[in-house]
Amino acid sequence: MRQADKRERPIGVFDSGIGGLTVAKAIKAHLPEEQLIYFGDTAHLPYGDKSTAAIQAYSVKICDLLIRQNCKIILIACNSASAAAYELVREYVGSKAHVLNVIDPVVAHVADRYAGKTVGLIGTKQTVNSNVYKKKIDALDQGIELRSLATPLLAPMIEEGFFNNTISESVIQTYLSDPTLENIEALILGCTHYPLIKEQIARFYQGRVEVLDASELVARHVGKVLTQLEIAAERLKGAPHFYVSDYTASFEASTQLFFHQKVNLEHYPLWE
Numbered sequence: 283m284r285q286a287d288k289r290e291r292p293i294g295v296f297d298s299g300i301g302g303l304t305v306a307k308a309i310k311a312h313l314p315e316e317q318l319i320y321f322g323d324t325a326h327l328p329y330g331d332k333s334t335a336a337i338q339a340y341s342v343k344i345c346d347l348l349i350r351q352n353c354k355i356i357l358i359a360c361n362s363a364s365a366a367a368y369e370l371v372r373e374y375v376g377s378k379a380h381v382l383n384v385i386d387p388v389v390a391h392v393a394d395r396y397a398g399k400t401v402g403l404i405g406t407k408q409t410v411n412s413n414v415y416k417k418k419i420d421a422l423d424q425g426i427e428l429r430s431l432a433t434p435l436l437a438p439m440i441e442e443g444f445f446n447n448t449i450s451e452s453v454i455q456t457y458l459s460d461p462t463l464e465n466i467e468a469l470i471l472g473c474t475h476y477p478l479i480k481e482q483i484a485r486f487y488q489g490r491v492e493v494l495d496a497s498e499l500v501a502r503h504v505g506k507v508l509t510q511l512e513i514a515a516e517r518l519k520g521a522p523h524f525y526v527s528d529y530t531a532s533f534e535a536s537t538q539l540f541f542h543q544k545v546n547l548e549h550y551p552l553w554e
């Protein structure tokens with residue numbers, strides 16, 4: 283395929299639900315010429331409590347669609363799926379698209395900024411139990427101590443639109459007061475849903491801990507890859523397109539909230 287044709291192809295982004303929209307929004311702001319195709323697997327949410335095999339099966343099915351949509355890049359905008367399925371998806375997709383995850387850019391940033399320090403991580407059970415962050419951080423050998431805590435109530439709570447109220451406040455406070463997270467200097471938000479409660483988390487720490495939101499780092503990484511591969515779009519080809527595996531009004535409302543425009547939400551069941 284000619285490089286010029288490749289440049290015009292969209293970027294595919296997927297997550298279990300609205301979480302990946304935090305990343306999609308950052309990409310849109312950073313790379314306004316790129317056309318996005320977003321898939322929210324709302325039928326199978328939350329991913330964080332599912333088995334590795336189930337997440338792999340969903341991810342492969344979603345990639346089939348994104349490949350058919352001719353995506354040049356497939357970004358797994360979900361930590362749980364990045365942990366469970368990145369290697370497999372990369373092999374499955376092969377040379378049809380360039381596959382990226384949301385973990386590597388954060389690990390690179392942490393290794394660069396927090397050598398010899400103690401860093402916390404919150405994420406789903408899948409992400410935390412996979413130990414993927416710890417393995418990747420340890421491999422860079424910067425003397426970083428990573429303290430990880432699974433916070434399984436957060437993604438479903440956010441998906442329900444529960445942030446900035448007394449219930450979310452108390453769930454967040456209970457998790458962040460866990461002794462595992464004592465004496466950390468930075469906290470990785472290891473789930474793409476969590477930037478939506480970043481303010482509440484930052485308020486809890488009152489400036490003592492840097493709260494690391496992956497979306498900016500991931501968007502910049504996508505930009506770098508596009509430049510390296512010489513496949514960055516030169517002009518915007520079309521509006522973002524959103525697919526969901528199960529139509530929910532809350533997803534439609536969140537999508538519009540994120541993109542400040544009426545969105546075209548298409549129902550696409552992964553299995554008929």
Ligand code: DGL
Nearest residue numbers: 301328329330361362474
């Ligand atoms: N947003 C996802 C993540 O980054 C998944 C949350 C979930 O579906 O459990 O892990």
